[in-house]
């Protein structure tokens with residue numbers, strides 16, 4: 438993920454012309470809005486209001502339980518486990534990487550008298566828990582001191598990740614990549630150098646009741662569809678909640694996202710993204726950012742004390758360090774801002790935004806800033822906020838999303854089957870795209886560059902990823918992918934070398 442706002446001033450002129458006149462028409466307070474619910478978006482909606490949400494189907498067959506105690510290995514128990522089994526982990530400290538490559542596993546920490554099972558990577562290990570299976574539950578772990586990911590899903594469908602405390606685990610905290618139908622709830626995450634919760638290239642996702650603080654990015658919905666982000670506490674990150682498209686990834690859209698009932702406050706943390714890394718460009722003080730995503734509803738959030746802006750809406754054209762992808766539509770269209778409580782945002786904003794305020798003859802500190810084209814967007818109660826670039830948005834035709842409880846599927850997604858015919862592709866999508874895009878720099882170098890290095894030599898590429906070493910002074914080290922078999926590494930190498938965007 439990468440930012441932004443270069444060339445804002447150039448772009449500004451194109452949409453501010455005439456706004457002064459529009460504004461003077463608006464001095465009458467707007468008539469109260471008729472209550473109405475949203476009827477767009479994915480329609481599942483069978484879940485009743487108080488039912489607990491589930492994404493993993495109940496297994497009717499009897500399950501075996503494997504207990505792991507301090508001093509034993511979680512991975513050894515996973516190897517023993519059959520689909521349908523539960524692996525219970527008792528309090529203790531476990532220094533290992535757990536890789537779940539089978540379906541229907543529940544990995545469950547047991548918390549006793551306030552003692553948790555802790556996965557501790559001692560700053561040597563890369564990842565704590567990786568899963569590529571379907572129907573996976575991971576709950577009740579404390580995870581700390583890893584260099585790569587806390588919990589990463591690699592193309593598994595139907596997952597539940599809940600009740601984990603994840604502190605200082607490197608690049609991503611909880612990172613489901615390429616998953617359909619999943620829940621991330623009741624987790625606490627802090628000290629993550631990139632995104633604490635990163636939903637990547639996924640569909641039908643529910644992110645709720647998490648506390649994320651002291652991270653570079655709090656919650657990211659990236660190249661994903663049909664997602665609800667609600668009831669989260671998001672504070673003291675560099676950027677709070679981000680909904681956007683990263684260009685150059687194989688799945689090119691983000692749309693149908695509801696961000697509601699969150700606290701998004703004081704996201705002013707100094708940016709500590711790895712120098713040169715993709716998030717290093719987020720301006721500190723960004724509450725909610727929407728970039729190039731469509732059909733995003735922002736409702737009933739408390740958005741306060743974010744010093745650059747409470748809500749920032751932008752397109753790819755205004756982002757720096759973004760290589761525009763011709764296959765990704767670059768604008769943030771159909772953005773719907775309903776009632777939100779916004780106060781004391783934009784009080785120490787970047788100079789580009791200050792200049793934009795002036796072009797609209799406004800003063801004060803902006804709650805909402807929009808740059809770049811944004812077709813068919815709307816905003817309710819506009820007069821409550823100090824805004825830039827949204828004077829031309831009409832009121833929305835509805836005031837709430839009460840009719841939508843969840844975008845999870847009523848019946849679980851079919852398991853994703855990884856076999857010889859699609860192994861290279863799914864490995865690329867599920868793992869490599871977390872750090873590599875085709876054209877631009879993410880955490881690692883662009884695939885284009887890699888292709889020119891290894892053109893006719895997939896074997897050498899497969900060997901590198903098993904034992905990467907530091908090559909580029911301005912990049913972090915790539916985590917080894919040695920948990921993948923030689924065959925899988927070769928398959929992904931061959932796939933990557935043939936890719937065209």
Ligand code: HEC
Pocket residue numbers: 585608864865868869870871872873880881882887890898901902906907908909910912913914915916918929930933
């Ligand atoms: C957590 C982030 C991350 C993931 C996941 C990742 N990479 Fe990388 N990759 C990097 C970084 C960072 C570098 C640059 C390392 C350097 O130059 O020191 C890199 C470099 C590379 C290179 C360059 C090798 C060279 O000789 O210059 C190749 C090839 C590569 N990655 C392939 C892959 C493949 C294939 C996958 C998926 C199986 C993958 N990477 C997953 C971060 C990642």
